[in-house]
Amino acid sequence: MLYQPAGLDDNELVHQLATLYGPGIQPQRNLIANTLLLMRTDDRFGGVVSRRP
Numbered sequence: 555m556l557y558q559p560a561g562l563d564d565n566e567l568v569h570q571l572a573t574l575y576g577p578g579i580q581p582q583r584n585l586i587a588n589t590l591l592l593m594r595t596d597d598r599f600g601g602v603v604s605r606r607p
């Protein structure tokens with residue numbers, strides 16, 4: 555494990571990392587979801603991909 559001056563144990567360190575990771579991933583998740591929504595609902599972006607035969 556990396557040295558850190560706060561003296562956290564493994565469990566506390568994992569909780570700190572999860573706390574930082576959660577909000578950090580939210581913008582990317584939103585971008586992906588909005589892109590997929592546009593591809594499914596707007597012909598300018600999805601066009602042929604989302605049409606049913």
